[in-house]
Amino acid sequence: MSQILSEVLAANQGYASTFDKGDLPMPPGRRFAILTCMDARLDPAKYAGLSEGDAHVIRNAGGRASDDAIRSLVISYKLLGTREWFVIHHTDCGMETFTNDVMVDLLSSSLKTASIDAGGWHDCCQGPGSTEGKYINWLTIENQEQSVLEDVTRIRRHPLVPADIPIYGYIYDVRTGRLVEVPEATAAGMAG
């Protein structure tokens, strides 16, 4: 068993040993959902004050309003009753460090991990690579305010999103732990 796996299972045993939340209902008690980035530095339960049972948390690379995030949000509202949504990107995001073309090139030369320096991304190792990276839109980010605005707007206009759910746009600052509003995004996400 790998060290990580045994650490995770030991941590889980500790959590389960004092677990007292086995009776929580399925629908989120505080009736809201957060879409945010998978970044390891972000703990949405901590930065937004969530206890188990409070809110849905959807996470992907960038916190983007992908089709899959919209699938999840529509289920969250329609079947599980959330009433407000947050889109929360963050400073110093990995998605700002590359482009679709860079990712396609890196994956073509090798599937092994790349490294970054002042000159950009470089492959550490020789192949095998794959040209399959062309068939994925990596949803990279040039500007966080803009990406939050675009994602809130995309969700707002989606035909399966009801007009009366407000959507708030924020950026989490990884240096300070603080949520900073993107006012244009929240304005675009106002319930109609």
Next chain:
Amino acid sequence: MSQILSEVLAANQGYASTFDKGDLPMPPGRRFAILTCMDARLDPAKYAGLSEGDAHVIRNAGGRASDDAIRSLVISYKLLGTREWFVIHHTDCGMETFTNDVMVDLLSSSLKTASIDAGGWHDCCQGPGSTEGKYINWLTIENQEQSVLEDVTRIRRHPLVPADIPIYGYIYDVRTGRLVEVPEATAAGMAG
């Protein structure tokens, strides 16, 4: 400002006021990633023992290996150096309570929240609805062991996933807080 929004911002102010993790690097320190469900009862940081900076956390409805989850996992490995992945579904998942057909019917009749009882899902309100639900695969789940196995297998076989990354399959029990392995899934996810 809504009550939820003011509560979230107040909780964030508390978190930021004692925040001392502003110097964490972008790549996950413990070099692993978890794909799990958005369910409000799940707190991956607590159930798997994560601190800020440790691991990527990807979440969607069901914890499914959607194209978007695979996008995120490939970025997690290729650019940010994770070396082990977990797929963690859970008991009493909302994704077990409906099918694609049910969701399409519900959305066609109304975008408002539906409710469930012994007879299944019912719309509470009259329209407007939308037929757009047909164009989304909702990735519902009939059997959790099977869905974990399918998702680990899908990731394992993806052409952009390197052969040497192990993928572990688990089910989180919402009654006990415990992670239970799906041995067939972990076997399918073994590094090759």
